Amino acid sequence: MRDLTQGIRARGGIGESTLRPDGTLKVSGEFAYASDLWHEDMLWGFTLRSPHAHARILSVDVTEALRTAGVHAVMTHDDLPAETRYGLEIKDTPVLADGVVRHHGEPVALVAADHPETARRAAAKIKVEYAQLPVVTDEKTATAPGAPLLHPARDDAHARHSPHPNIVHRQPVVRGDVAAARELADVVVRGEYEMGMQDQAFLGPESGLAVPAEDGGVDLYISTQWLHADRRQVAPVIGLPEDKVRMTLSGVGGAFGGREDLSMQAHACLLALRTGKPVKIVYNRFESFFGHVHRHPAKLVYEHGATRDGTLLYVRCRIVLDGGAYASSSPAVVGNAASLAVGPYVVDNVDVEALALYTNNPPCGAMRGFGAVQACFAYEAQMDRVAAELGMDPVEFRQRNAMAQGAVMPTGQVVDSPAPVAELLRRVKAMPLPPERQWETAGGAPDLRALPGGLSNTTHGEGVVRGIGYAVGIKNVGFSEGFDDYSTARVRLEVVGGEPVATVHTAMAEVGQGGVTVHAQIARTELGVARVTINPADTRVGSAGSTSASRQTYVTGGAVKRACEAVREEVLELGRARFGPYHPAWATAELLLEDGKVVTDGGEVLADLVDVLEDAYVERELEWRHRPTEPFDLRTGQGRGHVQYSFAAHRAVVEVDTELGLVKVVELACAQDVGKALNPLSVTGQIQGGSTQGLGLAVMEEIVVDPATAKVRNPSFTDYLIPTILDTPAIPVDILELADEHAPYGLRGVGEAPTLSSTPAVVAAIRQATGLAVRRVPVRPEHLTGT
Template sequence: MAADRTTSAPTTLTQATGAARGTVGESTLRPDGTLKVTGEFAYSSDLWHEDMLWGFTLRSPHAHAAIRSIDTGEALALPGVYAVMTHADLPAETHYGLEIRDQPVLAKDRVRYHGEPVAIVAADHPETARRAAARIAVEYEELPLVVDEATATAPDAPLLHPGRRDHHAAHVPHPNIVHRQPVRRGDVAAARARADVVVRRDYEVGMQDQAFLGPESGLAVPAEDGGVDLYIATQWLHVDRDQLAPVLGLPADKVRLTLSGVGGAFGAREDMSMQAHACLLALRTGRPVKIVYNRYESFFGHVHRHPAKLTYEHGATCDGTLLYVQCRIVLDGGAYASSSPAVVGNAASLSIGPYVVENVDAEAIALYSNNPPCGAMRGFGAVQACFAYEAQMDAVAAELGLDPVEFRQRNAMSQGATMPTGQLVDSPAPVAELLRRVKARPMPPERAWEAAGGPVDVRALPGGLSNTTHGESVVRGVGYAVGIKNVGFSEGFDDYSTARIRLEVIGGEPVALVHTAMAEVGQGGVTVHAQIARTELGVDRVTLHPADTRVGSAGSTSASRQTYMTGGAIKHTCEAVREEVLRRGRERFGAAHPAWAAAEAPRLA
């Protein structure tokens, strides 16, 4: 099946800026903005192929159970059904994962969370696929549950992943602990003895869902060379490919991914969802297969923010100097590892916040449990810790009788400070000044929604436009908090990005083609990347090639890194292109040409 028969596939975006050149620092329209606001932008759920089938996933109704038998006979007998696959039908590798490949493509002997995929169906209509999945008979035997630290580490706790061999397994106190990271600095016991005030409290952060507007969806098209082309909404094309290829039993160059329109991500699309299932069904049937989750399925189909239980103890002197912080952070990673090790690393490394504390004893762990898998969500690890340490800063300030903002300023980090991990803060960190400016801003009116002598203006109310309140019993409070988070991958992860730039003349006008694998998930990367190309090359017209795996990896669209990393790759590549064009110009026109006499770098157009 030829991939070019796919309709509504991603297209290139060419932008000519008109009067404003749209370089860095200028205001310019988003290349995809008009298409989105007019409803013409093709999201992954809009993909279509003339002879495609529809895929559906049968999921476990139990959080922890042994699978005794699976009977697919009735499902296969339903007219319109082309394939039913279980674990026994997988052609190659059976597990995948971002860091630890512990997650089954389809459950084999055991399910570890409610909603785990057990079987997949391909049919000529989505409703037929759903009805066929309902006819698959699965016999389960429910098993004891692991739901928190106590049940995970009890002497008789069921081991969710017995025989672990991952690189964290030898360094954790129990097999149901995914990863543990301590951070220690100074002498907490000695500092506690000197403290005038000690505040110790427990905090809890619940699980959160990213709830992006566009649920998981994609289209897999079998190719004539035996490979597969997958059009998908994701955050990291190359990591998806690297997990898919072993599962499909194909070399990486025969698993080609192209980014489709992404309806939001927020971390949840870093892990795979329906990618393997669509590709497996497409290769099994020889037909394109589309899978689109509804909202109910989406809650099962992606990772969530880790719920956390946190215990913090802060000690300070009466003049408001923090002497020590001791904390323990327990994150529930759910049934599979996903990015839990990195979340643990962030939580531990950033556990005390943007403050200078000479004595620190911090520990963070992530558990395996029978809860839904948890992974990336904006600011992972840093957010859970921030909730606790900032509540502590308010509580300690209250005990000392100090203004909470002034207390924070007194202990704020700045350039030259050393973090508990030993990392030097080698760039500006104006935490105290930031707090000063925030506090200096005027307070909002106490009841801004009440117009003098007029009706309540619901637009000024939290939740007002949803008609949840008209001002009854609403009290507006003002609080202050400051957090710290990494920009770019954390924990020493090798971070790089790739860009390919082509400069050509079309209709007598120079046009730059920018090709990267960056996932545009709504953050505006396509805008700034085009601006960088215009700035570096001096051209007005920039074409953005659809992101795909035919170019080197751009890394994940996460950790606020794409402007810096992929933008940086574009900048450096444009510089190389510019130098080559100028070299050829000097070679052709001679070194005495007037263009080389300009004080600034010559423009190419």
């Protein structure tokens, strides 16, 4: 395999594990997250939310709240100055409830006060009279005759082809002849699967500071995943042109998809413009659970058919995603679930249907893995079952059907870059297994910390059984289905303090992934400078697209690379003009920038950058696009819908206390192809972090929604559990680098793929340990004990 970066060398350039430029600020406590911001005369905003999942608002009385000392403003739907709805794909989400609340926790009113507790107490004095309405909570209730319609007057792009008004979007993918293939199948396996609602649970709560400006506009300092998408949605709501709405990225405490939709952005701006004072809104954890969308819970029915020799003949499946009360990114999640429903396998006959519902459950949208996670859990469970039916080793069965470069997806798209699915499985399988009974110590007393149940002292090894499970997944990289997915970068090169310095300015949301590290590495590589300044992300530069879909290193990284190349060309022109007449190599040789110098490809130094630039600076701002995609056909799902595919495989080793149903994940090994690891340390961190979120989904993470009332039962870290360091095992990572020649440096988006196969690998290991047909995640103790 060709390394597209061969010959590239720069200290601190791509391929090195350079350290984060924001690391020192982050470890010293000085890094300013949105919730850390402060402004003189600042007010605190608070959001009153609906206690019901579906109700008509009969009246709202804010009199007492307004009278409270310290309160500066109270706003309801009636006070909105301009557009009253917003949305990522469909403008169906009320800024403040418009006579009806459609989910538990929907924003109803806003308060601004001089102390957060004053705002909270004033909000409690707002009298809202509700008349409760019946709720729809699943496919049956949402599509029953006479079911209440969430959005009866919807006129969005999907309304026309949707089979029911409570179905946001439906995407079939049809290929080959499933009925004919079924006749030929020696083995048919049918399974029903279910996934609970996972939360992103980023640690930095939603927060931001809106500052009214003298020009009548507003400056918003915000933690988000996409500044320009926020601005596009906020400006119409506050009734200002976009150039009067300036946004600057604050420190962001994680995202994982949960910051794609607006949370408090419009609310803070509305209160700031209303009061003429800076307004800060910070959610607490309770409110955060209501303040962002979650991963779609799913019900999936799969049927796989195979021949006796282990060849997959067909896959038929139906994936029902619960989108909750508002659309968010449900249509795109449906597109992913449908197009990736079969997994990284060659299957000629496919009949897929994926859809998302409108219900009165909490709205669901983007979370790491985005529709591919739900499918992967089900198809990998099926692969194990088919292998068992055939009496084949589950890894061998997968490898036998694994796709490779050149394979055709069920959408008809040809996978035109490396797809080392079988090799990734081989690699995780080849890793040494962790020793058995690691809790045993020389002293005789077991180390409880290594046992299921941990320090709860529930077992000393009795009833503990080990299991091993494998899974592999496929994720698309970048925005799909014809979306114009571009990024902008501005790069400047100048002499500062006698040294050439590059400045990179993008609007990329650094949410922890390390994009800022990589941008500096790209600039060093392309411009041959040691010093790179990364400017704060804001809307003074063009859009960088979203920090989503594993796309930022690819797309904004691509834009930074392209802008650097343009700067380099201009610098070389300057050099040719200045020094060309004195040395023919300026005209004849291939020229590079290295170590602050212009050099020929033969290594001859022609000039110092400092002398080429003198007092001049070179600056270029460019947009960069990946190859275009196209929408999926609404009837057949055919189309080149995706930019790039990424693959990861996991092997999970678990120990289960079969008496109590407690699971300890002992090791979670991962192999992933990343095309080119621009920063191996960051890449490893992404893979380990993503794997751990998949582990959480497998054994503990679920927002529990009461099926009778559609109310959230566990909006806290007391009751919504995410893995601690004791729950998380060693995660050995094997990184494969097979270049994708269509991508900058051959890289492949990294962030999401490890979140896919982690969950099914852990569950496969639990099945192997217990012999139980576990069909639902998260796996709870009662699923394993039958109690």
